[in-house]
Amino acid sequence: MHDYCHNYTKMKNKKYRLTVISEILRLQVIGNQEELLELLKERGFDITQATLSRDLKALKVAKTPLSNGTYKYVLPPQIKPISDKLASQNFTSHGAVLSLDFSGQLAIVKTKPGYASAIAWDIDNRATDEVLGTIAGDDTVLLIPREGVSREEIMKVINIIFQERN
Amino acid sequence: MHDYCHNYTKMKNKKYRLTVISEILRLQVIGNQEELLELLKERGFDITQATLSRDLKALKVAKTPLSNGTYKYVLPPQIKPISDKLASQNFTSHGAVLSLDFSGQLAIVKTKPGYASAIAWDIDNRATDEVLGTIAGDDTVLLIPREGVSREEIMKVINIIFQERN
């Protein structure tokens, strides 16, 4: 049985908290974690600096120097979400990607004829963390994984990007 | 009285040092100041971490989390006045080269969209000693270093060829 009595004052939902953190950072200049911690407390999030540090890491928030000699935590540039909507709008779900194979440190993506450039573009834009770069022919994409990224990780991300609908 | 005996090995010029720091950060992943300090020492800059902290602040270098769980110091986005662009004769100083990374024995040069072929041509022609060949996509150049050529050497030559003017 589900618990209908969600206690919002005490809510410890990480996802929600991350959202709130993003909002705060978008609207005001935060120079250190203590400061942000204070604002979060005001909003009912009773966490420690350790957790906040992890949250900021998860959000990929960077600490950057300002011209006035202070610092500011800044959100990463908006990343295109890998949403179902997006996925269903381009060929990603049209089966343009035929196969993925590996040879040494390189990966080869075979596509339908003519699709390689388009597929490569998708990969470049949506797997920036895992992929160093791509080079497209007509029906083949050469994919260079970032050093230290495993084959599994590449497979996973390619799967996510080009997942078939059922 | 002026001192004519400038000791270059011990050169403590801030401006130059900042340039070198920028170069390093542009080309490799630095996760903390100690690490960078070490690289600077190798290059003859004998400074303390305190100074480096100030340097990074001056350069507005941000510390940002990576998806692999580590951190990276990143330079602020390059702001190029249009007048500079007009004044330049070739891509070399247009900032068409965005990044240089390595994976195994290969190097990947990311460029502005459409620039890859041109950049590849420049590399082919000006780094014949270090580079065996290149393959260009749209915004990615796959660079195959000559056997025995180190990453450092590649970084160096790419830096020389595509150095930004101030």
Add this chain to the structure above:
DNA sequence: CGATTTTATGAAAATAAATGCAAAAAACCT
């Protein structure tokens, strides 16, 4: 050149941030 002001730097101290580890909470099964 001296005197004065500005800038750069190191050493040490103060802050800030990251993390190992254990425990608590939540999510997942049968």
Add this chain to the structure above:
DNA sequence: AGGTTTTTTGCATTTATTTTCATAAAATCG
């Protein structure tokens, strides 16, 4: 529900970064 696994968190501590303060070096000026 009861057992199991995964995720989240706090605490304590480590590690990293920033800053203060004193001094040295460089630039400025009369």
